[in-house]
Amino acid sequence: xxxxxxxxxxxxxxxxxxxxxxxxxxxxxxxxxxxxxxxxxxxxxxxxxxxxxxxxxxxxxxxxxxxxxxxxxxxxxxxxxxxxxxxxxxxxxxxxxxxxxxxxxxxxxxxxxxxxxxxxxxxxxxxxxxxxxxxxxxxxxxxxxxxx
Numbered sequence: 001x002x003x004x005x006x007x008x009x010x011x012x013x014x015x016x017x018x019x020x021x022x023x024x025x026x027x028x029x030x031x032x033x034x035x036x037x038x039x040x041x042x043x044x045x046x047x048x049x050x051x052x053x054x055x056x057x058x059x060x061x062x063x064x065x066x067x068x069x070x071x072x073x074x075x076x077x078x079x080x081x082x083x084x085x086x087x088x089x090x091x092x093x094x095x096x097x098x099x100x101x102x103x104x105x106x107x108x109x110x111x112x113x114x115x116x117x118x119x120x121x122x123x124x125x126x127x128x129x130x131x132x133x134x135x136x137x138x139x140x141x142x143x144x145x146x147x148x
Contacts (some may be wrong), residue, residue, distance in 0.1 A: 017030055039093065043100050046097045053094050055087075056086050057085070057088075059085070063085055063086070067080065131146060
């Protein structure tokens with residue numbers, strides 16, 4: 001992906017964001033636009049997005065807050081908003097773009113032998129089941145927080 005395409009993408013996002021802010025529109029169209037652009041950019045340049053995620057990982061203070069609204073479970077488990085660091089959001093985009101690439105390549109190749117594999121599935125599942133087993137601890141943890 002050329003640097004000029006990335007520059008134009010950033011410019012278009014800024015212009016559309018300025019339009020939404022100056023017309024006092026809701027923040028949701030901006031969020032949807034950023035998500036779409038993030039997915040498209042991560043599909044076209046997965047390494048660039050992955051390296052950007054790694055570069056932003058040390059900046060733990062840069063957070064994205066997603067409000068849970070009036071949901072009782074959102075207030076109980078997350079305190080009213082889900083706070084995620086910017087590096088994690090970028091890495092989620094990179095993971096989603098990688099998954100789309102694998103899916104499209106798998107569908108395009110029509111190869112019955114080639115099967116996409118997720119790395120470290122069994123260690124992740126063992127960690128998940130260890131968390132589930134901690135529900136039955138003698139310390140009686142809050143089940144909602146354990147599942148979170």
